[in-house]
Amino acid sequence: MAIPLYQAKAEFFRTLGHPARIRILELLAERDHAVYELLLAIDIEASNLSQQLAVLRRAGLVMQRRESGDVVYSVNRPEVRDLLLAARVILRHLIDDQDQLREDLKASG
Amino acid sequence: MAIPLYQAKAEFFRTLGHPARIRILELLAERDHAVYELLLAIDIEASNLSQQLAVLRRAGLVMQRRESGDVVYSVNRPEVRDLLLAARVILRHLIDDQDQLREDLKASG
DNA sequence: TTTACACATGAAGAAGTATTCAACTAGCCG
DNA sequence: CGGCTAGTTGAATACTTCTTCATGTGTAAA
Known part of the structure; x- marks a missing residue:
């Protein structure tokens, strides 16, 4: 193995x-x-x-x-729950980043 | 989107x-x-x-x-670290489970 | 036991992802 | 500038994984 x-x-x-x-x-x-x-x-x-x-x-x-x-x-x-939570946290940040980027583009373009 | x-x-x-x-x-x-x-x-x-x-x-x-x-x-x-850690914990358990299963099979077969 | 329902499985074509190769770009130094 | 090195990109083929369909299995009720 x-x-x-x-x-x-x-x-x-x-x-x-x-x-x-x-x-x-x-x-x-x-x-x-x-x-x-x-x-x-x-x-x-x-x-x-x-x-x-x-x-x-x-x-x-x-x-x-x-x-x-x-x-x-x-x-x-049961630890799967922790993992899904950790993923949710990161994803939230990633999506916020994206939104921020979109804002910036809108403001400058 | x-x-x-x-x-x-x-x-x-x-x-x-x-x-x-x-x-x-x-x-x-x-x-x-x-x-x-x-x-x-x-x-x-x-x-x-x-x-x-x-x-x-x-x-x-x-x-x-x-x-x-x-x-x-x-x-x-930085949260990526938490995620990788959470994954490591679960993986450890999953692998232990597998090992246990193998043991049981060996003992009973 | 037969029928019926709920779920599982195998296999095949469709869709998506990986690896590789060749070509390209950015920065650095002569 | 011209050429060099390090890293990146696009495109093609090979490989995986999805979805679906047909069929199989298990349990419960008739």
Whole structure:
């Protein structure tokens, strides 16, 4: 095996690099969700949702269980919440920067 | 414009989803580096390195300046460090989980 | 057991990203 | 200025990842 660590990191970030997977994680960070709930919230095809859930499962980020009829997913690593938060902070700054740039251009042009 | 936020987040994570870019950010999180230093540390072609630096620049994560002859890069958003740290923590757990699984398999098989 | 529903999987074409090569630009020194 | 070195860019091909569709599996109710 022995995958270099920086490659594992890159793979990990790529796992997060999809709009549907981000939404899934954010919903699951709030509380556990059944598949049909995710389906209602996310607006993609059922089979696509399954694929994305499979990606997250393979990465070890979420877990599946069966509960009185339907399949319920939960976040396996609570730290995911911290990560999403850290990302949100940076993104906020990046977007502010962009807005600032736009302002400056408007003012000078 | 008006890109949904979860899409911006996904894009942001994809920006980090490349081994070379991770290494660049980690090196720059430590201290500023000239391009030739990155080149020595990372072992990819110069033009490839430039491409990856361009990706990070476009994302607004790093900055370029010229300093007595050579081009020096620095991290634009100090919070990147927090993010990389949060990722490291999760990754550590994920890898531990995997190891544990391997152990269990070995013990039971 | 048969039917029905909810979810998962495999495979294939479409879409996106990486790596490489060749050509270009910016700054520096003779 | 002319040529040199360091870094960047664009474009082409190779590689990954997405999305969709057809099919498979599991559970529950009839």
